[in-house]
Amino acid sequence: MAEDQVELITACIKGDETAIAQLVQEHQLGVFRFAFSILNDPSEANEATQEVFILALRALKSYNETTPFKAWIYKITLNVCRSRLRKRKTQERLHDKLKSIIQVRLQASPSLEEMVILKEEDEVLWELLRSLGERHRIPLVLRYYHNFKITEIAELMNIKEGTVHSRLSTGRERLRLMFIHSQKITGD
Numbered sequence: 609m610a611e612d613q614v615e616l617i618t619a620c621i622k623g624d625e626t627a628i629a630q631l632v633q634e635h636q637l638g639v640f641r642f643a644f645s646i647l648n649d650p651s652e653a654n655e656a657t658q659e660v661f662i663l664a665l666r667a668l669k670s671y672n673e674t675t676p677f678k679a680w681i682y683k684i685t686l687n688v689c690r691s692r693l694r695k696r697k698t699q700e701r702l703h704d705k706l707k708s709i710i711q712v713r714l715q716a717s718p719s720l721e722e723m724v725i726l727k728e729e730d731e732v733l734w735e736l737l738r739s740l741g742e743r744h745r746i747p748l749v750l751r752y753y754h755n756f757k758i759t760e761i762a763e764l765m766n767i768k769e770g771t772v773h774s775r776l777s778t779g780r781e782r783l784r785l786m787f788i789h790s791q792k793i794t795g796d
Contacts, residue, residue, distance in 0.1 A: 613677060621668050632661050635678065639685050646689040656692055660685045702753035736786045744779030747772055 619627030639660050644653035664684050671680055737745060746765065750756040762769045 614673060617668060617671065617673075617677070620665065628665065635681055636661070638678070639681060642682055642685050643689055646686070647692060652692060656685070656688050659688050663688065698753060701755075702749070736783055736790065739786070740779055740782060744775050744782060747775045748779045748783070751776055 616627050616631055620631050636657060640653055640657045643656040643660070644650060647653050647656060660681065664681050667684075671677070737748070740748070747761055750761045750764065751758075756764070758769050758772050761772045765772070767775075
């Protein structure tokens, strides 16, 4: 590694804000482009880039100078992006499950108008889930978002399995009724 790069990293470790800004500036565009190529979303790639530099600066003391810095920071970028993709998949899975709970039917090839309506329904659905009380929201999230078994939810929440079943049933029904009510309001 070049001596000036070693000096820059040493200064960053010591907390030199100018050095930190320089290090970030030198690698920010490359990290963003790499993150964007994985995530395919500029806003999320920007968030990932910020996360990468926070993690990199915290771990800078453990950086091994025999590894090129660019390779090291790109490895961090890859790990951050993989984590975000896993989270995105989990959110999509919850979204799909919640849609099936309230029986929203997707057509094979929706028109533009139908796509706009579906997007609005998605936003409403997420808002409704957040508005559920904790005692019903948490079991729904654990069951349909994290794929916990009923026994696991009961143990985690320190309640009986029957109570889990009851809360899931009540939560689904409340979510369904709130969704129907919200559609009547927006349909007027």
